[in-house]
Amino acid sequence: MPRQKIxxxxxxxxxxxxxxxxxxxxRVSLSxxxxxxxxxxTEVIAAFREHGDELxxxxxxxxxxxxxxxxxxxxxxxxxxxxxxLSPLVRVTFYPYLMLLQMTPIIVFAPILVLWVGPGLKSxxxxxFLICFFPLAVNTTQGLVSTDRNLVELFRxxxxxxxxxxxxxxxxxxxxxxxxxxxxxxxxxxxxxxxGDYTAGSSAGDGGGLGFQTIIYSSQAKYPALxxxxxxxxxxxxxxxxxxxxxxxxxxxxxxxxxxxADT
Amino acid sequence: MSFAxxxxxxxxxxxxxxxxxxEKRYGQGPVxxxxxxxxxxxxxxxxxxxxxxxxxxxLLKLVAGLSPxxxxxxxxxxxxxxxxxxxxxxxxxxxxxxxxxxxxxxxTLLPWLTVAQNVALPLDLRRxxxxxxxxxxxxxxxxxxxxxxxxxxxxxxxxxxxxRVSIARALVLSPQILLLDEPFGALDEMTRDHLNEELLAxxxxxxxxxxxxxxxxxxxxxxxxxxxxxxxxxxxxxxEIRVELPYPRTPATRRDPAYHRLVDEVSQLLRSVEDITxx
Numbered sequence: 120m121p122r123q124k125i126x127x128x129x130x131x132x133x134x135x136x137x138x139x140x141x142x143x144x145x146r147v148s149l150s151x152x153x154x155x156x157x158x159x160x161t162e163v164i165a166a167f168r169e170h171g172d173e174l175x176x177x178x179x180x181x182x183x184x185x186x187x188x189x190x191x192x193x194x195x196x197x198x199x200x201x202x203x204x205l206s207p208l209v210r211v212t213f214y215p216y217l218m219l220l221q222m223t224p225i226i227v228f229a230p231i232l233v234l235w236v237g238p239g240l241k242s243x244x245x246x247x248f249l250i251c252f253f254p255l256a257v258n259t260t261q262g263l264v265s266t267d268r269n270l271v272e273l274f275r276x277x278x279x280x281x282x283x284x285x286x287x288x289x290x291x292x293x294x295x296x297x298x299x300x301x302x303x304x305x306x307x308x309x310x311x312x313x314x315g316d317y318t319a320g321s322s323a324g325d326g327g328g329l330g331f332q333t334i335i336y337s338s339q340a341k342y343p344a345l346x347x348x349x350x351x352x353x354x355x356x357x358x359x360x361x362x363x364x365x366x367x368x369x370x371x372x373x374x375x376x377x378x379x380x381a382d383t
Numbered sequence: 384m385s386f387a388x389x390x391x392x393x394x395x396x397x398x399x400x401x402x403x404x405x406e407k408r409y410g411q412g413p414v415x416x417x418x419x420x421x422x423x424x425x426x427x428x429x430x431x432x433x434x435x436x437x438x439x440x441x442l443l444k445l446v447a448g449l450s451p452x453x454x455x456x457x458x459x460x461x462x463x464x465x466x467x468x469x470x471x472x473x474x475x476x477x478x479x480x481x482x483x484x485x486x487x488x489x490x491t492l493l494p495w496l497t498v499a500q501n502v503a504l505p506l507d508l509r510r511x512x513x514x515x516x517x518x519x520x521x522x523x524x525x526x527x528x529x530x531x532x533x534x535x536x537x538x539x540x541x542x543x544x545x546x547r548v549s550i551a552r553a554l555v556l557s558p559q560i561l562l563l564d565e566p567f568g569a570l571d572e573m574t575r576d577h578l579n580e581e582l583l584a585x586x587x588x589x590x591x592x593x594x595x596x597x598x599x600x601x602x603x604x605x606x607x608x609x610x611x612x613x614x615x616x617x618x619x620x621x622x623e624i625r626v627e628l629p630y631p632r633t634p635a636t637r638r639d640p641a642y643h644r645l646v647d648e649v650s651q652l653l654r655s656v657e658d659i660t661x662x
Contacts, residue, residue: 283508
């Protein structure tokens with residue numbers, strides 16, 4: 120491995136070790152009465168072992184909500200964006216509301232959703248969907264209407280059908296915008312599912328997700344388990360973002376300037 | 384994008400396009416092109432030059448059918464065979480756009496397609512059978528000397544190479560009319576000179592009728608057999624200069640005293656037009 124690569128692994132690893140050491144040091148310097156506020160790293164690992172089944176089940180439930188909501192948002196926002204891009208009339212009519220809803224904290228709808236569809240996965244999915252939907256719709260629409268004017272004329276010159284123009288020109292040209300939206304949505308999806316679960320989760324049925332588990336652990340004063348829950352959320356978020364970044368790389372790296380390497 | 388289908392005969396059988404008092408304005412806006420009449424013979428290389436706002440690019444858009452003529456007529460002749468010199472032309476309206484290609488100021492390539500796929504785009508859009516595509520694309524790429532780059536993506540190419548791809552794409556359907564809207568304006572002078580020579584070399588083999596918009600007098604004199612100097616506000620045909628330098632033209636042409644005299648003459652005419660325009 121070249122020297123640079125070794126460093127790019129070694130340095131973050133060292134920073135992580137340092138972080139845990141400081142954490143440990145702060146903990147031992149706290150008086151006995153306050154140590155419960157900051158569980159030791161070993162206690163968090165122990166909590167993983169003790170509540171493993173529970174945390175795994177909760178993580179799976181939150182993953183389900185996040186994934187379903189995310190995928191639904193991608194499908195619906197893409198369809199809507201196509202409609203918005205095709206008709207200036209539709210766009211002028213609805214775009215302001217799209218922007219307005221994007222600025223609305225979706226979580227205020229949680230109590231209403233619980234009333235409508237009941238607590239649990241359904242509510243969590245819908246909340247995730249709503250949170251992911253707007254950045255996706257706004258970015259994709261922007262991409263679909265920002266096609267290079269000359270390229271559109273080129274397609275018209277060769278008498279491309281509207282269908283060819285959309286499929287061969289507008290959609291590929293919108294991909295970088297779409298992936299910008301997708302990256303935002305990927306960070307929002309696990310957070311949306313978690314917060315959704317926190318406000319609209321339920322122990323009934325599937326037993327709730329990570330958000331619901333947070334409420335339980337804090338009410339039971341199981342602080343090491345709370346830290347373990349946070350770590351699980353972190354891992355889930357990482358998987359989502361890493362997945363979308365990989366997909367974006369696979370789609371764009373050959374031709375898009377954002378992936379240009381120094382050697383090309 | 385409808386051209387008046389006309390029953391008036393063309394001026395002669397060698398005519399490719401005839402502008403008859405063509406006027407263009409957008410909506411109720413100012414007249415962009417006014418009373419423009421010109422007859423382009425087959426194989427003519429016509430350079431359009433003039434101050435900005437004189438409607439040079441608009442004229443190309445009218446020929447391309449990207450924008451309708453508001454008054455007057457634009458008449459195309461059409462022959463069914465590619466060897467059009469021996470064919471008697473027949474009058475047609477806008478169906479002639481099959482035989483027409485456009486090279487924009489920018490290379491306007493699709494960045495997500497390879498060089499070969501970009502060149503194949505017109506064939507795709509026109510649903511040319513894939514059996515013919517490979518040959519047509521490799522011929523067009525060979526014409527501009529980019530065969531070794533066929534699997535590259537546009538961002539891996541230099542500005543001059545991108546423009547070559549754009550030209551190959553324009554030539555892939557063997558157009559009879561080639562519209563070039565200041566295609567080399569963004570390139571450095573050496574690349575530009577080089578591409579001018581290549582363009583003329585290709586013309587020796589394919590003999591399309593070309594309309595070439597440029598801001599460079601030297602480029603216009605080097606390439607064209609006819610230079611149309613236009614005045615602005617509204618865009619009108621001011622003067623036509625015939626360039627009697629023989630083809631094939633080579634770098635040696637640029638050392639010819641006759642070439643320099645013409646560059647001087649056109650430059651002075653252009654300056655007088657610009658003086659009129661800026662008042």
